[in-house]
Amino acid sequence: MGKLNINHYKIEEGKNFIKLIDSRDFNPKDIFECGQAFRWKKEEDSSYTNIAYGKIINVKKEGSNIIFRNTNMEDFKSIWFNYFDLSRDYGEIKKSLSKDPILKKAIHYGDGIRILNQDPFEIIISFIISANNQIPRIKGSIGKISQDLGEYIGLYMGEKYYSFPSPDKFLSLKGDYVREKYKVGFRADRILETSRMIYEGEIDIDCIYTLSREESKDILMNLPGVGPKVSDCILLFSYGKQNAFPVDVWVKRLMEYFYLKEDTSNKKIEEYGQKLFGDLSGFAQQYLFYYGRELGIGRKK
DNA sequence: GTCCAGGCTTTCC
DNA sequence: GGAAAGCCTGGA
Numbered sequence: 001m002g003k004l005n006i007n008h009y010k011i012e013e014g015k016n017f018i019k020l021i022d023s024r025d026f027n028p029k030d031i032f033e034c035g036q037a038f039r040w041k042k043e044e045d046s047s048y049t050n051i052a053y054g055k056i057i058n059v060k061k062e063g064s065n066i067i068f069r070n071t072n073m074e075d076f077k078s079i080w081f082n083y084f085d086l087s088r089d090y091g092e093i094k095k096s097l098s099k100d101p102i103l104k105k106a107i108h109y110g111d112g113i114r115i116l117n118q119d120p121f122e123i124i125i126s127f128i129i130s131a132n133n134q135i136p137r138i139k140g141s142i143g144k145i146s147q148d149l150g151e152y153i154g155l156y157m158g159e160k161y162y163s164f165p166s167p168d169k170f171l172s173l174k175g176d177y178v179r180e181k182y183k184v185g186f187r188a189d190r191i192l193e194t195s196r197m198i199y200e201g202e203i204d205i206d207c208i209y210t211l212s213r214e215e216s217k218d219i220l221m222n223l224p225g226v227g228p229k230v231s232d233c234i235l236l237f238s239y240g241k242q243n244a245f246p247v248d249v250w251v252k253r254l255m256e257y258f259y260l261k262e263d264t265s266n267k268k269i270e271e272y273g274q275k276l277f278g279d280l281s282g283f284a285q286q287y288l289f290y291y292g293r294e295l296g297i298g299r300k301k
Numbered sequence: 302g303t304c305c306a307g308g309c310t311t312t313c314c
Numbered sequence: 315g316g317a318a319a320g321c322c323t324g325g326a
Contacts, residue, residue, distance in 0.1 A: 035319065131320040137312050138319085185310025190321080227321050248319040265304085266320095289319080 009086060013073040018080075020066040025090035027112020028059045028066070034113050034290040036237045038126055038139050039146075043157055051161040053079050053119065056154055070156065085114050085240075093283050100276075102258045103284055106291035113286055116237060120205050121198065122164040123238040128190050128225035130233075137183065144182045170195035190225030197223060213241045228266065242282040245273040251285060254292035 010021040020026065032040035032048050040050040047060035047069075057080065058069040068080060081087070094111075098104040125145070130138050142164075149165035170178075170192055179188035197203045203223055208216045213235055220231040232246035247255075247266045255269050256262065264272070277284040291297075 127319075128321090130318095132309080132318060133311085133320085134313060134318045140312090179310075183311065185312090186308090186321090187310080225321065229320060233319070246319075249317090250319070267304095293319090 008089065011073075011076070013076075016070060016072065018068040018071055018073065018076045020068070022064050023066045024064075025094070025112060026061075026066050026084075026114060028061055030110045030112035030290065031084075031114050031116065032059075034110060034286055035135075035293070036116055036233075036286065037118060038135075038142050041159060049156055049159065049161075051153055051163060052083060054151075054153060054163055055079060056156045056161045058156065082117050085117055088114075090114060090283075093280060097277070097280055097284055097287070100284075103287060106287040109294070110287050110290040113283075113290060115240075115242065115282060115286060117240055118238045119164065120208070120234065120238045121167060123234050124194065124198075124205070124220075124223065124226070125164075125191055127230045127233045127237075128194060128223075129184055129187055131187060131225065131227075131230065133185075133187075141182045141184050148181065167195040167199040171199060187225060194223045194225060208235075208239055213243050216241065228270065232270075236282040236285070243274070243279050245270050245277070245281040245285050247273070248289075250289055250293050254288055254297045257292075257297055 009023065012019040012021060028048050031037075032042075032050075037050070040048045042048055043058070045060065047058050047067075049056065049058045051057075055071065055075055057071050060067045060069070068076065071080065090113075094107050098107055126138070126142055129141050146162040146164050147160075149169040150162035153161045153163055155161070173192060175189045175192060178191060179185060182188075184191060198205055203219060205220075208219065211219070216235055216239065217228070217231045220226050220234055221228070226234070229246050229248055232244040235241035236244040236246060245251075247269045251273075252264070252266060252269055255273065256264055259276075260269070260272065273281055273285065
């Protein structure tokens, strides 16, 4: 059994698993169901399985510990530690945001949320698909794309796992094929054109790691299908730009309901959120989104 | 330059 | 039948 202390985490290695000891601020349900990721599969034992960066991993909360199965210390340090944002102290973030009474309630509800650092290309395509769409259908489309164009990685708990395809896999496809096969509707041409632009280097998505949120948004919004909301999702969920504040229908409703008290444009809501939450805007948005959506706040009957 | 209405595929409730 | 983690286009 290898042992390791990283920051405030105590990590133990076992045979094909890693154990995070006494981990606060980490609840698989909150992390995987708060809307930032579309591919985590809930198993019968309440664990969650997914594939990322070419590896299949299973995550389960057992008492106060988190068990990561089908992995080892080497992958945990090189992939999962960053993927699960384990270098960040969410206790401090929650303490700071809890000064706002509404955030305090939202944080109480989604206490175990962490914001993942996911693969940029997968997130770009996933959130292009998410536009004016519904979650079950979004998940279906991403699953079909991976199965058809990705690489078979392996079997886990009876399920076959495929990697998300790289941009070149889309190059030879036609819009009609993509629309009909993956059920993505009018988003098909946007997916193809975005993939082409990234493949050909017309848009450099690697340089975004070192740029500001504003500079990054300007670049990403050159991609077809990527507007203000989708670009903020990409920056928050795969590039670690936590000052992004994605405004969708739910955030619009709950911000109007809790704060603004009147009909407000998305642009104004984004500016309001930025002013209110500053560098913690992205975290605030996730706590609020998860809370508001689960409670159905402001939903029309 | 900004702002806004209408259209877009298909599924889900 | 309306709404859905919005974006694009054209016109004011």
